[in-house]
Amino acid sequence: MTVWKQLLIVCLLAAAGYGGFTYYQHYTTSDEDESTERPARPILVETAHVESQMMVQSVEAVGTTRALRSISIVPLVSGRIVSLEISPGQAVEVGDVLAQLDDRIAQADLAEAQARLTEQEQVLTRVRQLRETNAVSQASLDEVTARLAEANAQLDRMEQQLEDRTIRAPFSGVIGLNEIDLGARVDEGETLTRLDDLSQVIIEFSLPETLFAEIAIGQPISARSAAFPGRAFAGTVSAIDTRIDPTSRAFRARAIVPNPDGTLPAGMFMSLTLILSESENLVVPEEAIVFEAASTYVFVIVDDVAERRNVTTGQRQSAIVAINDGLQSGDEVVIRGLKRVRDGSQINRPDPTSETDQTVENGS
Template identity: 35%
Template sequence: MHFPFRRRLFSRLILVTLTLLLSSLTFAQLPPSVIGTRAVMTTWSDPLEALGTLSAEESVVLSTTVTEIVAQINFEDGEQVEEGQLLIRLDDTEEQAQLRSSQALRDERRNASNRASQLQERNLAARADVEDSQSRLRQAEADIQAIEAQLANYRLRAPFSGRVGFRNISIGALVTPGMDLVTLDKLDVMKLDFSVPEVFLGRISPGLMLHTATATYPDDIFNGQIATIGTRVDPVTRSVNVRAVLDNTDGRLRPGMLMQVIVQQRVRDAVVIPEAAIEPSGDRHSIMLIEQSEDSTRLAKRIVSIGERRYGEVEILEGLAAGELVVVHGLQLARDGQEARLLGIADDETSIRALLEADR
């Protein structure tokens, strides 16, 4: 009495199985939906990464050569100063008195020399007396020049235009020779020193462009160029020192900053596609080309030769030309020779996510 029930159950199972099989066959016959992108010709380079340290184009710690008391300070912390500007004046009262005394002596000897010359013109004085008076005048003038040179040591001037640091002295303080008084840095151009392995020595040269970044400004890139390459290779590290220059007119960079350096070596024009469009298989790489005609969109597999990779992009050496359309989304279901439904073309203005949301 249970046989009819079993027959009905068995019939229902067969019906469900057939329905699922037909549904899967119908789904398999539907063309896959893909998103394409065009291969572009762009400037490409092999990045060489390094770490470097910044320093000012010109930097000096100002100090004095005499022992004296500070009489005047003419700058504030962090102030921009001009070349030749007086920064610190030391007490020079004694030297000024010596200068006035020497100037008075010079005037006296000049008058004596003039009188001797006038007497000699009248044959009332010997020629030797005139020469002696002129010699004493030149000696007085030389003494004045020596004192004026000494007075220059009592005035500390900016040797170049730049920004001063913190001042660690006050008026009335006693300073001694070699004592650090204030720092001065020229910050409109920065020097960046870093080292690269010697194997890359043949790939870099003065004038080569580079990009730098710092944790201080994580969203900004600072551009520069190589200025000098060291003349020696370190026998221990097998590296060579390189110096680059960076524009710093906005003054954001500071000496001592750690910078991440990316040197753009072997700059060239290259065909580039997104890395997501590449299908690796062992040591071979392929792309799925989208061939469009008036009545169909068909996929075609093509083997390509790739070069360098960077930031989600890959360089195509052979097998693809600029402007050709390749699959960048939907590769899992794409097959060679299969018709496809193109949802759109992703580019700088249209993202893959926007195309997928528009297809919902």
């Protein structure tokens, strides 16, 4: 092959390559221009608005109810019960007679003391008259006066012993189960029954020492029991222990709960919710929050365009999150379809009037 033929072949190959390159560059640039000029399709998402809501910081605990006042009814003297005016569950008022002991001997002792007092008063009157005429000495008058005082003291003692044979309610409350029957002989200090003041109940519970600085007298609590499903009993913290148990690292506290209808008995197990604080916060559904590396953000819709906005979150409660910084009340945020949304994306919302079901998946 001659040199001229070789040069001709090279020139033809070069021309073909140049033409192919020019053709490829022309049509590729046209396709890119068309793609750039074609508008992006709006992303279908679901949204929610930032709103203000009261959020409660609380802690859970368990405790047991106690009567506001609870005592054992016991006689102060021994004797036979001749009257028993009590029955289990009976409501009594302060001063009501609960039981009566045989008081015939006490009545006789009282009558004797009254007679002795009358006698001493008469003796004192005669001695005073004699003293006016110096018929008796001053020492005799002093001795009779002392005997009169002794007779008065004896009368007071007999009256108290008679009173002790009548057993009365020291405060208003509810009678427990009887421990003795009518006609039985009881000894001093033997329990007849119990008396509980259930107009209010005390709930004693324990909390970890980390909460010692956050609890205060007067804070509200809500108590619930399995015996009363769906019902909550409101109360307040009434006392806080000054010591922390070195073993459990917990401290005791007490709450008082009004119980005017006597619904709650003493000794019932209760679940408590202690309200530590209440505050008004801007909140969003927790689905709106995106965590990425060291940043936390949401997508805010402004004129149907997604705008990425960093936020500072706070307390979480019931599927909502408090926003401490970054949003304002009324802002619209994306809660579904987040994985397809980018800063600057065009946004479209489902048409609630459309008959076609459109499902927006958070992970799509």
